[in-house]
Amino acid sequence: WIEQAKTRPIPKMLFGEFWFEGELCILFADTNLGKSILGVQIGNSISQGEQIPGFKLEALKQRIVYFDFELSDKQFETRYSIQYANHYEFNNSFYRAEINPDAAIPEGYESFETYLNNSLEQTIIETGAKVLIIDNLTYLKSATETAKDALPLMKHLKAIKNKYSLSILALAHTPKRDLSKPITRNDLQGSKMLINFCDSSFSIGESNTDKSLRYLKQIKARNTEILYDSENVCICQIDKPFNFLKFEFVNFGTEREHLKQFTDNDRAGL
Numbered sequence: 001w002i003e004q005a006k007t008r009p010i011p012k013m014l015f016g017e018f019w020f021e022g023e024l025c026i027l028f029a030d031t032n033l034g035k036s037i038l039g040v041q042i043g044n045s046i047s048q049g050e051q052i053p054g055f056k057l058e059a060l061k062q063r064i065v066y067f068d069f070e071l072s073d074k075q076f077e078t079r080y081s082i083q084y085a086n087h088y089e090f091n092n093s094f095y096r097a098e099i100n101p102d103a104a105i106p107e108g109y110e111s112f113e114t115y116l117n118n119s120l121e122q123t124i125i126e127t128g129a130k131v132l133i134i135d136n137l138t139y140l141k142s143a144t145e146t147a148k149d150a151l152p153l154m155k156h157l158k159a160i161k162n163k164y165s166l167s168i169l170a171l172a173h174t175p176k177r178d179l180s181k182p183i184t185r186n187d188l189q190g191s192k193m194l195i196n197f198c199d200s201s202f203s204i205g206e207s208n209t210d211k212s213l214r215y216l217k218q219i220k221a222r223n224t225e226i227l228y229d230s231e232n233v234c235i236c237q238i239d240k241p242f243n244f245l246k247f248e249f250v251n252f253g254t255e256r257e258h259l260k261q262f263t264d265n266d267r268a269g270l
Contacts, residue, residue: 011223012058014131014167015042018202018216020223021059021167024157026137026195028172028188029204034214034238034247035171036070036135037079038204041246042169043133047094054234054249064131065095065123069139073098079245088243095127099139116140117156124164136171137194154197170198179208179260182230185219195220205233207258212237214247215258230255 011020019025019042029035045052049061068076076096080088099116109115117140124132134140140153161168172194174187183203185195195201201220207213215233218226228234233255236247 013056014046014059014169015052015057016055017221017224017227018055018218019167019169019200022161022165023199023223024154024161024168024170024197026170026172026188026198026201027203028174028201028219030174030177030206033204033206035204036068037238037245038247039133039135039169039171040066040079041244043131044090044094044244046131047091052247052249054236061091061093062131063093063095063127063129064133065097065127065129066133066135067097067120067123068135069099070135079240080243082243086243095123095129097123113140121160124160124166130164130166132166132168134168134170136173138173151193151197154194158197174203179206182255182259183217183219188219199223202228205255205258207235208260209258213250213258214238215253215255217255233258 009021011022013020027035027039041052043064043066045057046059046062047064049057051057071079077084077087080090105112105115109118120132120140123129134157137153140156157168157170160166172188174183177183177187183205185201187203188194188201198220199222200218202216202218205215205217207215213235214237215235216228217230217233218228220226231254232252235250235253235258237250239246239248
């Protein structure tokens with residue numbers, strides 16, 4: 001096995017130590033913390049072959065498809081323009097795909113999910129993309145809450161990853177969580193089964209000391225040791241200096257300094 005492995009390329013970083021080539025990685029966070037902002041920024045970085053300051057990019061420029069099941073085209077436009085003018089110019093290697101809600105399910109498909117999964121595969125073939133970003137997992141599966149529902153979804157993503165030699169970043173939600181406690185693998189919607197089947201995972205946390213700040217924390221890693229744990233999270237701010245909404249690296253810190261601190265008044269109200 002080792003002799004065979006020697007012939008395969010060494011996985012290169014796509015987004016620092018958080019995500020490597022050939023991995024199925026899950027990025028999860030609560031709503032409105034910037035998963036989509038970071039997802040597009042990572043995809044743009046890979047399609048340009050230029051790293052995001054503070055996060056290494058070792059891989060060469062690659063074609064990427066961003067499956068956007070969250071924003072409309074107009075909502076997407078406003079994030080990457082100034083008042084719908086002076087638009088950001090994405091590289092030709094960056095493709096964005098959207099669901100057509102009015103599309104009828106053709107004959108031969110037992111469900112919308114099956115049709116969607118097939119469309120996803122067709123898009124990979126047509127674009128020749130090597131990187132997939134899915135925003136978000138909920139649309140590929142109607143229920144990721146339970147293990148029995150999450151398992152077929154992860155098996156399907158792993159199968160297409162292996163079939164087309166892809167790198168996949170899947171965005172996912174966390175259910176309502178206790179903001180006074182550190183983020184763990186149990187905070188992912190669908191929890192353990194999704195985490196068990198992915199190669200790597202990281203999360204965005206909200207800072208309770210400064211609402212403009214976010215922190216990135218590694219939850220699972222296979223190609224590296226976990227560098228960004230509770231004692232060493234990456235602190236970022238969301239900014240739009242011109243026509244591109246993005247995460248900007250600020251510094252490193254500990255998770256506990258950004259967690260909600262309960263006061264005596266909070267405890268009295270419990």
